[in-house]
Amino acid sequence: MKNTTKYIIGVMSGTSLDGIDIAYIKISYNNGYFFEILNHTTISYSTYWKTTLKEGFHFSGEKLTKLNADYGVHLGNTILNFITKNKIENLDFIASHGHTIYHNPNKNYTLQIGNGPQIAAITGVKTICDFRIQDIALGGQGAPLVPIGDELLFSEYDYCLNLGGFVNISFNKNGQRIAFDICPVNIVLNHYVSQLNFEYDNEGAIASTGNIDKGLLKELNDLPFYNDTKPKSLGYEFIVETIFPMIDKFNLEINDVLRTFVEHVAMQIVKKIDSNSEKTMLVAGGGAYNTFLINRIQSYTKTQLIIPEDTIINYKEALVFAFLGFLKDENVNNCLKSVTGASKNHCSGIVFNP
Incomplete structure (x- = not known):
């Protein structure tokens, strides 16, 4: 890889529903990888979002499809507020994990909601997401990715x-x-x-x-x-x-x-x-x-x-998903078969341009 520096917003929502972790990170490659967390925040979930995300596991197909879009809008607006509040101008892309509703790799499926196109459209910033599905398609567990x-x-x-x-x-x-x-x-x-x-x-x-x-x-x-x-x-x-x-x-x-x-x-x-x-x-x-x-x-x-x-305690996962996005953007493998059991190392993630 050539020497490069990128400014990325990493976004993570964990299964414990603590909130949305957002971190603005500088990641560089120069004979090794280096990072600096420049700004960060955690946006707690309202009672509505905490309840809805918890119940999403039981939703019908149509209701879950709407939740995927609505949550994407929520993420997009939350990230846009973070960008505006912190006057962030130098930003290459957003890397978002989404929120896991289903994860059953033994039956070949996983679902992280938080519609990527919605985030890109609302923020006007390239967005990389859906880091797990390709690994499962290659016979892996889709996790862990950190x-x-x-x-x-x-x-x-x-x-x-x-x-x-x-x-x-x-x-x-x-x-x-x-x-x-x-x-x-x-x-x-x-x-x-x-x-x-x-x-x-x-x-x-x-x-x-x-x-x-x-x-x-x-x-x-x-x-x-x-x-x-x-x-x-x-x-x-x-x-x-x-x-x-x-x-x-x-x-x-x-x-x-x-x-x-x-x-x-x-x-x-x-x-x-x-x-x-x-x-x-x-x-x-x-x-x-x-x-x-x-x-x-x-x-x-x-x-x-x-x-x-x-x-590091609070934003390590947001950092690492920013790093997964960094590798994806450079077309470098970011999923390891030795970890997930996939048939090969590969470069995972889907890119949405605004």
Whole structure:
């Protein structure tokens, strides 16, 4: 690749429905990749959008098609407001992940809504989106996609861990980047703590007051997904069909549910790393603020958990989707077959011009 610099807005909406992460980023290539996050914000979802996006999983085809367009308009207007407020003039393109409604690669489909043409039309800026569908067409999982950023932007760490709606990890093994979803995390914790009228369990304080239910912990740890070694990823379907029913049949107090699930998450993460060696693991995503969860993970391993500055914790995924767009714009591979299980490395994403 020739030396180049691009100014990009990266946009991310995660399954935990925290809000829309928007970051204005300078990405350069000069015998290596470099980035600088110049500006950023998170736009919280209104009650309407939080409810609608959560219910979108159950919508009819026509209703979901309209939601795709409406959400694209919402994203377009939100991004345009960000551009205007911050007086951004130097902008090459927008790279948007969209919001995942369905993700079932074993049945050859995934859906991230947030109509790309709407974003391009409203902002007047080239927009790159739909980064997952090509990978599934090539036999891959369409996820995780962040590891290309881990490989090229955060290579100084032995492991990169993201604690978002789901836990995912990436690391280099025998010269190849390996990555996969480990288990759900915030999407489950937030669901149960919402029954106490909280959006999230601040620093894991409520979980820390609970007791571990050994029966539930064993059932969770015995789920077949955790012993499947092929490239794999998780979607909301797994939560609805497997996790919630399993937890609910135990009729536990909420703090006991949270306590048990935190222990489950910690145990599953540590199973996937070399916990007896003093390596380093970068931790990003909202779960990095769950002090109790971090302490439970650390209690099981000698690997040092590195909690970075807030900008990286909160905007690493927006950064990486900007980076995926950067590679797409340069026609450089941005999806790794060693990660997703696709038939080949490839350059993914769809470009919409205004």
